[in-house]
Amino acid sequence: MKTLLSKLIVGATLALNAAPLSAQTIGPGGEAATPTSEIAVPESSMEVLKAGGHTAALLWHDQSDFVNAVSAGATDEFARFGIEVVATTSAGFDAAKQRSDIETALVKNPSIILSLPLDPVTSAAAFEAARDSGVKLVFLSNLPADYQHPNDYAAIVTDDLYQMGKQAADALAASMGNKGTVGWIFHDAAYYVTNQRDNAFKTTIENDYPDISIVAEQGISDPARAEEIANAMLLRNPDLGGIYVTWAGPAEGVLAALRANGNTKTKIVTLDLSEPIALDMVKGGNVAAIVADEAYELGRAMAAAGILDLLDLDVPPFVVAPAVTVTAEDVAEGWMQSLNIEAPASLR
Template identity: 40%
Template sequence: MRHGKRLVVWALLVALSLTLAACGGSGGGQGGGGETLPEAQEALAELEGKVLSTGPNGEEPTPADEVTLTDEELGQVKEMGAKAAIVMHYGGDDWSRAQINALETRFKEMGIEVIATTDADFDPGKQVSDIETVLAQKPDVIVSIPTDPVATADAYKKAAEAGVKLVFMDNVPEGFEQGKDYTSVVSADNYGNGVASAHLMASTLGGEGKIGAIYHAADFFVTQQRYDAFKKTIEEEYPNIEIVADQGIGGPDFAGQAEEAASAMLTANADLKGIWAVWDVPAEGVLAGARTAGRNDLTVATMDLGTPMAIELASGGMVKGLGAQRPYEQGVTEANLAGYALLDKQAPPYVALPALPVTSENVMDAWKEVYNQEPPEQVREAAGE
């Protein structure tokens, strides 16, 4: 599955959605200014196929389409009978499940046995323990997303010193050198998704109004990229939109903390038109806070196409737009890079997939791209199918 031709279609669908917003259609914001913004449409179209993010150490991005294995290389990997472990920061959301599904599927095609899949539930100490447990099973490869670049570094270092090939998602342990300590890191264009969510919110609001922002308070590279991109885009490109409140949340109850933050923002700012949330789980908390406050007219923008966000978009709810990652394709790419490591094939240091703007108009097709499967029944029902 590759995204080239579909992106063109989706760019047109995004533009259509923004036009509908101006006319009060299903993509429109109930609290918006009532006018679509040509500059927002143009900016979204310009994102197509591009990656704005750099890697954790400033690396230039390599497109995921360039990370491939030839039939001969695939045969060589199959003959190795290698073993792999998947060490997650968290495994209980659509994003994580999609990556795990892709990794397991692609590893099976590569003849690599998955001997363990762990879930640290955002706890660095638990992840350190998970790594130690996994190492006792002697994997050849570990694919992992570090919960904390500092607290987990020693554990990953022990794995590297034991000869385990490391492929990372999103984050890299502090002090690690690509090509020596790990193979590569794979990520979505988190900066680009932050930019996309800013343009989508700005267009829904008609380019004016007061908004709030809820960001991730932890030292986590990709979520910081999202917040930086959103804030910079709003401040530099939409002078009539003012971020009057922003609040960091540290978890682990991201939805609950976001609900409290949103409620406080709405209480302090009766004229608040929108709230941005750093990913879909905090956005669920924003929706809960808005409903409790009787603010069903609030415009919400976020990142990640989780099931609740897809339902909101499909039903014309408060979520008016988001920037989506492609976790299934990320997982396939990570598995291919594991193959690079086993073959001692030189790998690019940072591989990224472009941002995907999603609105009510393209949410059903976007789901297929993001998860490599049909939308679930509750999303189809919300869309009236």
């Protein structure tokens, strides 16, 4: 899946100015997080909005199940208030293509643009014309360089990153009976999304589970090295009770290492939905749980933030969507809660 790749690019700029580790998700400038549940358009505004002839453009970084879910959440919220989506694009992780998409979309005079800025400097220039013409801008996780709230954009909307890491720790601990030794495979790069999630896992284990020890730590930047890293970790710690893996891609390599060693006891917890990882989980394998975000809710909240700004109502600068822990018992429900689609047939 491309979900995590998108999030790695998402976090590139915010990581440069990330605030110190806290027991909650914090924004790029240290802003407190507002839950998406608090971002709601007053029903009393419905008739005014429907009569306004407003439109929106969804200018995404790429195409994936994650992006599809965000788009669906946004489109449904816009439709409730009579706002037509006049453009939906995918830049394929190409900042130049994204700039072209913005220029093309502006020809249609959208009232609101939802987007994930790919490159801070290029995006700052690319969104300048939209900002200066009064288009309401809502960003997914990332922020163009030097953009200030509320003058330049309505809000940043992202995952509750701390809760994702904490829930991963809780799930792994539960699978081990709250005791034993674990390995921590974290993302070895300065990325806002993964750094907050990884550190939240470690902090939760250290603070909340006195009978669990992190005895092996290894950073990873290339997912292709995951199997090699896991083999080395298991060689030094053959009785390892569990392994946290920073996202689902490298978790597949860790799972391969466990299978190659005939290890059926070491549990894995990772982040972001993946069919191969979930398939092992539902078959009673090494995977104990997967923690994901509510992507559909991310889209709904982004649309609502843009509409609130359109109405000249206050919008918090930093908004987060809930995390969801998916287990073998509730994989179908978890898939629906996260992506608002049915789980793959192999899991059902």
